[in-house]
Amino acid sequence: MRLSSIIVFASAFGVAAGACLVAASFAVTLIEDSSEIGVRDALDDANMAWAEVHADGLQVFLTGTSPSEVLRLSAQTSASAVVDAARVINNIEVTATRKLAAPHFSIEILRNDSGVSLIGLVPASTDREALVKTITTLAGSSGTVTDLLETADYPMPDGWSDALDYAERALKTLPRAKISVDANRVAITAMSDSPAEKRKLETDLRRRLPGDLKLELAISAPRPVITPFTLRFLIDESGARFDACSADTPEAKERILRAAKNAGLKSTPECTIGLGVPSPRWARAAETGIKALTELGGGSLTMADADISLIAAQGTAQAAFDRIVGETEAALPEVFALSATLPPAPNAGDQGPPEFVATRSPEGLVQLRGRVTDEQTRTIADSFAKARFGSAAVYSAARIDDTLPRGWALRVLAGIEALSKLSNGAVTVTPQNITVSGNTGNPTASDEISRLLADKIGEGGDFSINVTYQKQLDPVLGLPTPDECEAEIKDILATRKLNFEPGSATLDASGSAIMQDIAEVLKRCGDEIKMEIGGHTDSQGRESMNLQLSQDRAQAVLNELRSRRLLTSGFTAKGYGETSPVADNDTEDGREANRRIEFRLIRPEPVKPVQTTLEAAEAAADSDAESPTVLPDDEGGDTGSGDEDGPADTAPPEEQSDSN
Template structure:
């Protein structure tokens, strides 16, 4: 008996390592089996559309968790795992993706990036929208914050892709798709962008509607800069059409006869009503400045620069406001150019001649009324007269040969007097000026052509010490 106990005490300690070896062998054989079942289960799901899929295997039992986008898809996915070779039991932990009510998708743009958020119905939808956004926005950063949910309206993808394309036309703004309703807000990138977006929205898939479109057009900008050093007038910005372009270019040529016109204007829709008339008037005001800038933004006119003398500054401010069409506003910032140094009679005569070399004082047809286009030229003549205060000036009127000689004589005298009155109104002494007229008696060109007649209709300044 004692011998048996001694034998048993020696035998049982050997069982422990044997059990460990048996367990290790079992573990080593189970691990490859579980990995194989996990691979088979995942392979069974390759053609399913799921989110957040998770597979774990214990022996031959599979725990399967995922979010499905439909009940049919969920059941099909579970059945696929159950049918995988070697699977004994499936622990079904699948759920349906949450349903969004309302189903909202948003694209939002700021100065830095475009952010996509809200919900997409499927991973493939999300990928298509993101790819389309990056293609349409040409290098602009696209931030993806889209989630996924059930409940999208039919033809969601087509609607979202069309709306993504509109983001390229926005400088900043937001597009919201809520169920079948589309809402837009923000600022169009270019003139015409607002209209282009509105036209594109007409192609929304059937069933979708535009709930609101508050996209604004950028300001309609026209600019003119007068540079006395380069002797140029530079026009830039927009005009409504080719006819308005031609009219404003012609007006600039008449009002700025001594300047080279640099025309960088482009035609674009979106001009406010009264645009051409307002800009023409504003160009006239700019022509009276020594140096200046005109900025037309929608219905607001900003004019800044130096008038040639004090009285002109007041006239320009008042005239700009008075002549604008209804609904337009002006912001004149007019200072007065410092008085130029005095000159003697000879230089004074040269300055008068230079001013009248390219430009001529214009009058209404068969009238002594001075055309508004000549205001800038007349102001330069005023400035010249102010530089030679000790001289007297004879203002001489001439006409072409059209009409009766007596009428032409009287017309030439009245036109000369109208110019003298302009100078006196500017603040110069009336006794310095004498107005005379010679009718058509002293032509400088042939009266047989329109060009020659235009040269003969003239005002001359003769300086008397």
């Protein structure tokens, strides 16, 4: 009885529990379904069909991929409006956005007398501290460096390092400038003290330009002050030409050149625009003078400030000369004064005028010949020439003639000074004329000589100038490029090999002359050139001894250059031993070829893009070493003797020594 009662009660509780479980399960399912349907409807109403809804008990899970972070949060807000926000679990992902483009990196370097300012955005990998330190050194004690740079953590663009390094080097020579630096491009805006300085700066900056870097130059120069303000125009048997041309404005220049073309000028000469004009009517005076010379049929027109000298061609009719001179005097603007000369007809019995001749050879040797008035004039002329050209370069052979006209000494000194403006040529001084002819590397030499003679010999003095500008004589444009320097040294060593004494780093007797020729090439190459002097040996002897000998020989060549007062801060000496043969070491000719010295131009390292660690490792594994440019040069030399190993070492020590 008792057992039956327990069973009945237990059964009743079991049935009740089962009913409760069924009811609870039904309630949970009802809640899940209603929550899921409600949230689904809310999301559909909000046009978020991309969102998925899944209810698990009281929690509602949102999944799917949202087009943006904003829509992801909006989906959560819509779901929270239907069920308690604490029950919403937001597992929505966001569509991957495109990788943000790197910003535009650039630096503006502004330099003036008060200091340097750095403005711009640079990659985080740029050594900003080193950059500021370098700029601070350039600024010196006269200015401060203001660092206004910002950084961004993006890869360094290609060409950035090259551009920045070039800008630093350019800043050394530009005390007043704005330098804009971008990847693969540098733009320089600067001021120079003169047109000549501008030309030199432009040439130097272009010569230093590395690789594919683009350079934009805008260097301005003030107009030169021309003293005296000079114009010289001639018409003779060779045609019409300018020896000198000056103008105060571009419009004046055009008027003067137009008048010259009307007079028969065929070429388009340089006409310097400068300061110092004696009158704003300079162009009108020049036009009037050129027209008068044209009507005379030949002669010379010289304008020095407000003084105008008109010398007619020999044989011009007196009546025509008087008429044209009178009309010209009336037409000239105020301030200008005209001096006109009609040379007399030559005397048949005349044996020629006395003369003084100064010549300068391409090697720089100067000879003074002809006549001077007295011993004092001869001494002064000799001293003046030695001061201009150097004592060792002047040879004087002038004789004394006390019948020379007044002013002869002044004309002689003016002629010597004119000669100093030529690389080579001659000056002939006569009582009526000074003739200057020759070659120069200065494109404005003709103008300078004209101004000089017009100022020295005064009103009415006649002179003629036939000066040719040659680019190779130009101390700026005539400089060889680094590649040309390398090629010139290669040409020297192609036919004249540097040899050393056996087993040593001492050049033989012929080495000094060869080194002098190499030094002369390098002197013309400037101080910025960077070269490696590499020493090489053949394979005879121990490898360690060969390596040391090649290093000693390369250093000996570098020391030879230094002893000739060359700046060698950009030069390095490196021994390669027997590691880079250019011929077979099994033959005597091959060993001779392998004993050498090579001059190799050091070029800027190419800028590599920033890589990940894995990419860098792969690139290092796949890259090939760049082959150096080889120039046949000094003989590098093998060892003299030693305990050699292997087949090549079986010969006695004296047979293993360097044959040179």
